[in-house]
Amino acid sequence: MQKAWKKGLLACLTLGLTVAAPLLTWAADKEIVILHTNDMHCGVNDNLGLSTVAKMKKDALQKTPYVALVDAGDAVQGAPIGKLSEGEAVVKMMNTVGYDFAIPGNHEFDYGMERFWQLVKQQNCGYYSANFTDLRTKKLALPPYKMMQFGDTKVALVGATTPGTLISSRPAYFQDGQGNYIYGFNEDETGRKLYRALQKSINAARENGADYVFIVGHLGLNGSIEYWNSESVAANTRGVDAIIDGHSHERIQGKYVKNYVGKDVLIAQTGTKLKTVGELVIGTDGKITSRLLKQDIGDDIKSQKVISREIAKYEHLLSQPVGEAVIQLRSNDPNTGERLVRNNECSLANFVTDAFKTVLQCDVAMVNGGSIRNEIKQGVITYNDLLEAFPFGNMCAVVEVSGQQILEALEMGASHYPEEFGGFFQVAGLQYTINKSIPSTVQLDEKGNFSRVGGIYRVSDVRIGGQPLDITKKYTVGGITYVLKDGGDGIIMFKGSKLLKDGEISDVDAIIEYLQKHLNGKIGDKYANPYGDGRITIK
Numbered sequence: 001m002q003k004a005w006k007k008g009l010l011a012c013l014t015l016g017l018t019v020a021a022p023l024l025t026w027a028a029d030k031e032i033v034i035l036h037t038n039d040m041h042c043g044v045n046d047n048l049g050l051s052t053v054a055k056m057k058k059d060a061l062q063k064t065p066y067v068a069l070v071d072a073g074d075a076v077q078g079a080p081i082g083k084l085s086e087g088e089a090v091v092k093m094m095n096t097v098g099y100d101f102a103i104p105g106n107h108e109f110d111y112g113m114e115r116f117w118q119l120v121k122q123q124n125c126g127y128y129s130a131n132f133t134d135l136r137t138k139k140l141a142l143p144p145y146k147m148m149q150f151g152d153t154k155v156a157l158v159g160a161t162t163p164g165t166l167i168s169s170r171p172a173y174f175q176d177g178q179g180n181y182i183y184g185f186n187e188d189e190t191g192r193k194l195y196r197a198l199q200k201s202i203n204a205a206r207e208n209g210a211d212y213v214f215i216v217g218h219l220g221l222n223g224s225i226e227y228w229n230s231e232s233v234a235a236n237t238r239g240v241d242a243i244i245d246g247h248s249h250e251r252i253q254g255k256y257v258k259n260y261v262g263k264d265v266l267i268a269q270t271g272t273k274l275k276t277v278g279e280l281v282i283g284t285d286g287k288i289t290s291r292l293l294k295q296d297i298g299d300d301i302k303s304q305k306v307i308s309r310e311i312a313k314y315e316h317l318l319s320q321p322v323g324e325a326v327i328q329l330r331s332n333d334p335n336t337g338e339r340l341v342r343n344n345e346c347s348l349a350n351f352v353t354d355a356f357k358t359v360l361q362c363d364v365a366m367v368n369g370g371s372i373r374n375e376i377k378q379g380v381i382t383y384n385d386l387l388e389a390f391p392f393g394n395m396c397a398v399v400e401v402s403g404q405q406i407l408e409a410l411e412m413g414a415s416h417y418p419e420e421f422g423g424f425f426q427v428a429g430l431q432y433t434i435n436k437s438i439p440s441t442v443q444l445d446e447k448g449n450f451s452r453v454g455g456i457y458r459v460s461d462v463r464i465g466g467q468p469l470d471i472t473k474k475y476t477v478g479g480i481t482y483v484l485k486d487g488g489d490g491i492i493m494f495k496g497s498k499l500l501k502d503g504e505i506s507d508v509d510a511i512i513e514y515l516q517k518h519l520n521g522k523i524g525d526k527y528a529n530p531y532g533d534g535r536i537t538i539k
Contacts, residue, residue, distance in 0.1 A: 028066060028150050028151050028152070028153040028282060028284060029151050029152070029284065030064045030065065030066055030150075030151070030284065031063070031064045031066065031281055031282065031283055031284060032064070032066040032067075032068075032150045032153065032155060032281065032282040033060045033063075033064060033066065033067045033068070033279060033280075033281055034067075034068050034069075034070060034155075034214065034244070034279070034280040034281075034282075035053070035056055035057055035060065035067065035068070035069045035070070035277055035278065035279055035293075036069070036070045036071070036072060036216070036244045036268070036270065036277070036278040036279075036280065037053060037069075037070075037071050037072070037075075037270055037274060037277055037278070038071065038072035038073060038074065038105075038218070038244070038245065038246030038247075038269060038270050038271075038272075038278075039072075039073070039074045039105070039246050039247065039249050039270075039271070039272040039273070040071070040074065040075040040078075040090070040272075040273065040274055041074055041075070041077060041078025041079065041082075041107070041272060041273060041373070041391075042075070042076065042077065042078045042079035042080075042081055042082035042090055042391070043078065043079065043272070043273030043274050044081070044090065044093055044274075044307050044311075045307065045311070046273040046274055047273055047274045047275045047276075048274045048275070048276070048277060048293075048294075048296055049274060049296075049299070049307075050093055050094075050097050050274065050303060050307060051097075051299035051300050051301075051303040051304035051307060052274075052277075052296055052297060052298065052299055052300075053069070053097055053274065053277055054096070054097040054098065054299075054300035054302075054303035055297055055298055055299060055300040055303075056277055056293065056297065057069050057097070057098055058300060059297065065150075066150035066151065066153075068100040068101065068148055068155075068157075069097070069098060069099050069100050069101075070099065070100060070101040070102065070157060070216050070244060071094065071099055071101070071102040071103070071216075072103060072105070072216050072217060072218055072244050072245060072246035072247075072269075073102075073103050073104055073105020073106070073107075073108060073161065073218030073246045073247065074105035074106065074107045074108065074218065074246060074247070075090055075094065075102070075105075075108070076090040076091060076107070076108055076111075076119065077107040077108070077110045077111075077391065077392070078107065078373060078391050079387070079388055079391055080314065080318055080383075080384055080387035080388060080391065081310065081311060081314060082391065083387060083391050083392070083393050084314050084317075084387075085310075085313075085314075086111040086115050087108070087111055087115065087119050088118075088119065088122060089310040089311075089313075091119055091122045091123050092122075092306065092310060093303070093306060093307050093310060094123065094124075094125075095122075095123070095124045095125075096302065096303050096306040096307075097300075097303050099123075099124070099125045100125050100148070101125055101126075101128065101146050101148075101157045101159075101216060102123060102125055102126070102127055102128070103127060103128055103129055103159040103160070103161060103216050103217070103218055104116070104127050104129060104132065104142075104159075104161055104165075104218070105161065105162075105165075105218035105246055105247060106161070106162060106164065106165035106168040106169045106218065106247070107168075107169060108127070109165065109169040109170075109173055109174075110169055110170070110392060112170075112173055113173050113174070113183070120142070126142075126143065126146075127142050127159070128142055128143050128144065128145060128146055128157070128158075128159030128216075129141070129142045129144065129159040129160065129161045129185075130144035130145060130158050130159055130160060130197055130198050130200070130201035131160055131161060131163070131185050131186040131194055131197040131198060132159075132161050132183070132184075132185055133183065133184050133185070133186060133197075134182070134183060135181060135182050135183060135184050136182055141183065142159070143159075144158060144159065144200075144201040144204070145157060145158040145159065145201050145204070145205050147205065147208060147209075147210060153211050153212070153282070154208075154209050154210045154211050154212075155210065155211065155212045155213075155214065155282070156202075156205035156206075156208075156210035156212070156213045156214070157214050157216050158198065158201050158202060158205060158213060158214070158215045158216065158240075159215075159216055159217070160194075160198055160215050160216070160217035160218070160219060160233065161185055161217075161218050162185065162217075162218050162219050162220065162224065162225075162228055162247055163184075163185040163186060163187035163193075163194055163225075163228050163447070163448065164187075164224065164225055164228060164448050165185055165218075166181070166184070166185060166187060166447050166448065167447065167448050167449060167487065167488060167489055167490040168370075168422060168488070168489060169488075170482055170486050170488060171486050171487050171488065172486050181447075187228075187446055187447050187448065188446045189227075189444070189445070189446045190227055191227030191228055191232055191233075191236065192236075194227075194228055194233065195232075195233065195236040195237055198215065198233060198237055199237050199238070199239075202215075202237060202238075202239045202240060203239065206239055212241045212282060212288075213239055213240050213241055214240070214241060214242045214243070214244055214280070215230075215233065215240055215242075215243045215244070216243075216244045217230055217233065217243055217244070217245055217246065217247075218245075218246045218247045219233060219243070219245055219246070219247055220245065220246065220247030220248030220250075221245070221248050221250060221252070221267075221269075222248050222250060222419060222420070223248055223342075223416065223419045223420040223421060224247060224248050225444075225448055229248075230243045230245040230267050230269075231255075231257050231267065234257040234258075234259055234265040234267060235257055235258065235259060235260065236260055237259060237260060238259050238260040238261050238263070240259065240265050241265065241266070241288060242265060242266040242267070242268065242280060242288055242290070243265060243266070243267045243268070244268055244269075244278065244280070245267055245268065245269040246269060248269070249271055249272040250269050250271065251269065251270060251271040251275065251276055251292060252267060252268055252269040253268065253290055253291055253292045254266050254267070254268055254289075254290035254291075255267045255268075266280075266288060266290055268280065268290045268292075270292060275294075276292040276293060276294050277292070277293045278290070278291075278292055278293070279291050279292075279293055317383065318382060318383055318384035318387070319382055319383075319384065320382060320383045321380050321381065321382055321383075322381055322382065322383055322386065322512050322515065322516070323380075323381045323512070323515040323516060323519070323521045323522065323523065324379065324380055324381060324521060324522050324523070325376055325377070325378050325379065325381055325522075325523040326378065326522065326523065326524055326525065327347075327378055327523070327524070327525060327527060327528045328375060328376065328377055328378045328530075329347050329348035329351055329375060329376035329523065329527055330346050330347045330348055330375055330530035331346050331348045331349065331372050331374070331375050331389075332346075332375060333530070334530050339420065340530075340531070341369040341372050341424075341426065342369040342370060342420035342421055342422060342424045343369070343416070343417055343418060343419065343420050343421065343424055344531070344536065344538070345426065345531060345532035345533075345534075345535055345536040346426075346530060346531065346532055347527040347528070347529060347530050347531070347532055348372060348375060348376060348389070348527075349367065349369065349372060349426030349532070350426070350428065350527060350532050350533060350535065351376075351523065351527050352367055352372065352390075352426070352507075352511060353365040353366070353367050353426050353427055353428035354428045354514070355510055355511045355513075355514035355515070356396065356428065356478045356479060356507075356510055357428040357429050357478060358514050358518055359396075359505070359510045359513050359514050359518075360396055360398050360478035360501060360505075360510065361398075361478075362398050362429075362476040362477060362478035362500075363429055363464060363465065363475045363476045363477065364406070364427065364428065364429040364430045364464055364475055364476070364477045364478070365427065365428040365429060365477070365478045365479055366406075366409065366425050366426075366427055366430070366477055366478075366479045366483070366484075367425070367426045367427075367479050367480065367483075368413070368422055368423050368424065368425065368426075368479075368480075368482070368483050368488065368489055368491070369420075369421070369422060369423075369424040369425070369426055370421075370422025370423065370424075370489065371390065371392060371394060371422075371480060371482065371507070372389060372390065372426075373388070373389055373390070373391055374388040374389040375389065376389055376523075381515070381523075383508075386508045386511060386512070387508060390507050390508050390511070392482070392507075393506060393507075393508075394480035394481065394482050394506065394507045395480065395481045395502075395503040395504075395505070395506055395507070396478065396479070396480055396481070396501065396503070396504065396505050396506065396507060396510050397478070397479065397480065397481045397484045397485050397499060397501055397502050397503065398476055398477065398478045398484075398499070398500040398501040399476070399477055399484045399485070399494055399497040399498060399499055399500065400474055400475070400476055400477075400497060400498040400500055401474070401475060401477055401493075401494055401497045402471065402472065402473065402474060402475075403462075403464075403469045403470045403471040403472060403473050403475060404471040404472070405493045405494060405497070406430075406462070406464075406469065406475060406477065407457070407459065407462060407469060407471060408450065408453065408493045409425065409491055409493055409494065410425055410432055410459045410462065411440075411442060411453055411457050411458065411459045412442055412450045412489075412490065412491055412493070413425035413491070414434045414440070414458055414459050415440040415442040415458075416440070417434055417436060417440075417458075417538075418436060421489075422489050423483075423488075423489030423490065423491055426535075426536075427535055427536070428535070429464060429465060430462065430463065430464050430535065431461070431462070431463045431534070431535050431536070431537070432459055432460070432461060432462045432463075432535075432536060432537070433459065433460050433461040433462075433536075433537040433538075433539060434458055434459055434536070434537070434538050434539070435458050435459075435460060435539055436458070436538060436539070438456055438457075438458040439458070440458055441453055441454040441455030441456060441457075442454075444490060447490075448490050449487065449490040449492045450490050450491060450492055450493055461537070476500060477494070478501075480507055481502070481503060484497075485499065485502065
């Protein structure tokens, strides 16, 4: 009965026909447990820590032989140990912990494509993505899914990487020397290319006998491009039982979305830096339940030894002092703990933009909020502290641009407000106002890049050096090459502009120079207000 219905279901899925969900389920003889993490960002000892994840897996195996541990991306970047080892140390730790399945998030590509393919070979469980394509061959660059056998029950894990990777990692990594894209993620202006790519792999998994299909996706919800987020994927596909999500750093124990044929699809996400670990359980009755594990149950000793050994390799370098702060530099709201840097002014961003403006000697400094990843604590500042806050290894640049280009960039940065956006601009030498009552009219191209402003600007009252912005005048703008040269976060209006400085100093080195040569090694009360000094006004 079950096999006959499955055969009919597969035929309908293959032909794209609407099907009604049956009352039948395929139950295993014991519970199937899928443990999941996402957006670890090298936080191997943060919160629960990877050694606790290893213990959770071992404890689960004491209760059922059917256990898998999966990661939904952005594991190898985000802290000094990732940057200094170019991801290798984190991959070694994941191998020790015993991951069974992993996908590349947008930040798995941050060390360049050559390094990415090296990490793919080192990752024991492999990387999977059903929409990451080599445009030269028009074939998938990675396997699209993995079939896992639990007794008589087959569970397919389908990988999905946000098409926004093209703009949120360094765009040049996916291009040839002439600027032509050689890799893609099935991006378009509607999401349909992504849905079709994922549906193709879902259908293939069902045809190969999958009783359950989970998408393991680095897609996100809040702050993600709507037609590429996990809710839209769930609503525009069929044959998926659950989506293990990442990218937006949210803690979601279980949200249900109706799929294309009206069946519930569960979406779960664990936050970031191992604040929780997700657990999906397929019960012996065939039902799927979800929860977030928050309790620290102790460490797996073997895993912790490997983690400690890898961290120790870099400890001497990272512990070197570079200065002192008499106050804490904030990127989060001290009252609520909510992140400020991606939608509001904050003291750490003001310090950084001041550093760039001073060291790079430019009219204006503009820094995308997504490049700032941690706060700077009060007291002695070490090299590690700076790398925790600025983990990307970005190089600095100065470009000569028009006032109109600056206005368009600010408008793009404010386009998501009040939601967070990695391209939200923190500034020095410049002031601007965002009118939140004016809907954004920014239009994007199929890859998520800025195209034009289609209506009224929500950014106004732009002043540079105390004077109103002149859209016809040329200004010098300093920041990081990710935005000013490579078009990161879809901010492409600066691409092709006259480069006055290019890669002469890294972001961290520029900050150290500012701290030591211009502030005499001490960050003082100038940056005491966590909400900044009025460079960005929201009305």
